[in-house]
Amino acid sequence: MVEEDQDEWMSYATAGYGGAVDPWDDLVPVEPEENEDEDIDDDDIFDDEVPSLRDLDAPPCPAPMGIRHVIRLGCCDYCLSRIGGRLNEDGLSPEVHGSRIREEAISRDPALSEIEETYCPFCEDLFQDIENIVIRIIREIGDVEFSSLQMGYHISKELIEEEDYLRKRFGARGANPLKSSFSTAVENALKEKLGGVDFVKESPDVMILVDSLTLRVKAEIRPIFYYGRYRKLAKDVPQTRWPCRACKGRDGGCESCEGTGLQYRDSVQDLIGEPIREALSAEDTSFHGMGREDIDVRCLGRGRPFVVEVKKPKIRSIDFEQILKQIGLGAEDKVEVDSLRLSNRSEVARIKETKAEKSYRIRFQVGGEIPEDSESKILELTGVILEQRTPKRVAHRRSDLVRKRQVISVENVLIEENEIQFDVRCQSGTYVKEMVHSDDGRTTPSVAEILESECSVLWLDVIEIHAE
Numbered sequence: 001m002v003e004e005d006q007d008e009w010m011s012y013a014t015a016g017y018g019g020a021v022d023p024w025d026d027l028v029p030v031e032p033e034e035n036e037d038e039d040i041d042d043d044d045i046f047d048d049e050v051p052s053l054r055d056l057d058a059p060p061c062p063a064p065m066g067i068r069h070v071i072r073l074g075c076c077d078y079c080l081s082r083i084g085g086r087l088n089e090d091g092l093s094p095e096v097h098g099s100r101i102r103e104e105a106i107s108r109d110p111a112l113s114e115i116e117e118t119y120c121p122f123c124e125d126l127f128q129d130i131e132n133i134v135i136r137i138i139r140e141i142g143d144v145e146f147s148s149l150q151m152g153y154h155i156s157k158e159l160i161e162e163e164d165y166l167r168k169r170f171g172a173r174g175a176n177p178l179k180s181s182f183s184t185a186v187e188n189a190l191k192e193k194l195g196g197v198d199f200v201k202e203s204p205d206v207m208i209l210v211d212s213l214t215l216r217v218k219a220e221i222r223p224i225f226y227y228g229r230y231r232k233l234a235k236d237v238p239q240t241r242w243p244c245r246a247c248k249g250r251d252g253g254c255e256s257c258e259g260t261g262l263q264y265r266d267s268v269q270d271l272i273g274e275p276i277r278e279a280l281s282a283e284d285t286s287f288h289g290m291g292r293e294d295i296d297v298r299c300l301g302r303g304r305p306f307v308v309e310v311k312k313p314k315i316r317s318i319d320f321e322q323i324l325k326q327i328g329l330g331a332e333d334k335v336e337v338d339s340l341r342l343s344n345r346s347e348v349a350r351i352k353e354t355k356a357e358k359s360y361r362i363r364f365q366v367g368g369e370i371p372e373d374s375e376s377k378i379l380e381l382t383g384v385i386l387e388q389r390t391p392k393r394v395a396h397r398r399s400d401l402v403r404k405r406q407v408i409s410v411e412n413v414l415i416e417e418n419e420i421q422f423d424v425r426c427q428s429g430t431y432v433k434e435m436v437h438s439d440d441g442r443t444t445p446s447v448a449e450i451l452e453s454e455c456s457v458l459w460l461d462v463i464e465i466h467a468e
């Protein structure tokens with residue numbers, strides 16, 4: 001595939017599901033030539049005849065003189081059927097129906113039998129290519145599993161315009177335009193070969209693009225999406241694949257990543273996505289989480305909602321029980337998923353936009369004596385609005401701002417020797433570690449501030465993400 005084609009194709013493929021859009025409609029703009037008649041070679045008598053016939057007056061089909069005229073223009077049997085305006089009561093194939101119309105016309109005017117079927121001006125012989133196109137489509141799909149197809153056709157603007165002119169002038173009123181007739185013909189022929197396939201206008205399993213000019217066919221396997229919630233039980237597991245810092249994951253990795261291209265061998269994305277990718281013979285996955293926890297933070301409770309996007313799957317039916325078992329085997333003690341269901345691209349947007357409150361359990365060490373009223377002081381953080389300047393640890397990738405976030409509730413304060421632990425529920429986007437250690441006064445108020453002691457965080461767990 002030529003690089004340029006790939007880009008053109010991908011820019012369409014990533015544009016989302018757009019209904020019955022013909023992605024090639026606005027490509028190949030063909031300007032009608034203005035001085036058409038002057039360009040004709042005088043020696044070419046045949047070419048000279050066509051424009052004169054084309055411009056002759058004749059009644060529209062289904063009048064016998066109209067049918068006679070379109071036959072003289074070179075109309076093929078298929079187009080005779082679709083523009084001839086004669087009922088196809090016996091449900092014949094268009095070709096057979098068209099040839100009946102032609103036979104009738106010849107019986108009225110035997111001279112018509114001498115008209116050579118040269119080149120149909122109504123379709124430029126497109127309908128003769130149907131079988132060839134269907135073969136190419138089936139070859140292009142290969143062994144990919146699908147139940148629905150969305151078709152896109154590119155027909156040159158020049159032909160569309162010429163056909164429109166001729167059909168409106170000589171064809172029966174209400175006759176189907178070329179493009180819809182052509183798509184119906186391709187789809188009927190495909191149904192015959194493939195059996196139960198749905199032709200849809202959006203969210204297909206496979207998208208097929210047919211270029212009528214070159215007969216080039218492209219099949220794009222659309223991604224499949226699954227929704228679930230994950231619990232992350234281990235630290236040092238990033239949510240998404242994290243490329244090696246040294247080699248950036250290029251050229252098959254380097255020494256420091258032992259050829260994996262990864263900074264961390266495991267990620268939630270791959271622990272969940274790889275068994276699915278393998279089961280579906282897919283190319284790759286993308287992972288979309290409802291926010292993400294720091295690499296050293298566990299995520300417990302009901303887990304974090306996510307959608308995994310599986311790219312170019314050759315198989316589309318999945319046994320959820322089986323795949324959950326596979327994930328469990330590979331991700332033991334690191335990641336857990338209880339259930340999966342089918343999802344879609346719009347749910348990705350939904351979970352990306354959801355600002356869910358979260359509950360955390362945090363444990364920290366206090367430098368020096370723990371004041372007696374520590375518990376009540378910590379509980380008083382309930383309802384407080386924190387002002388959080390961008391933490392030092394993320395300042396390299398986020399602009400320096402002051403964020404206001406509310407602490408919804410604090411409970412279960414536990415004091416053991418010089419360590420304190422509590423549960424806190426707060427607004428989405430709260431920097432929880434900073435709420436405890438204050439980040440050198442950049443978060444205020446903070447536990448360190450109210451206890452007037454240095455506090456260093458031992459660990460942090462997400463214990464609930466309050467999303468439905």
Ligand SMILES: [Zn+2]
Pocket residue numbers: 075076077078079080120121122123124125126127
């Ligand atoms: Zn035709």
Ligand SMILES: [Zn+2]
Pocket residue numbers: 244245246247248249253254255256257258259261262
């Ligand atoms: Zn590396």
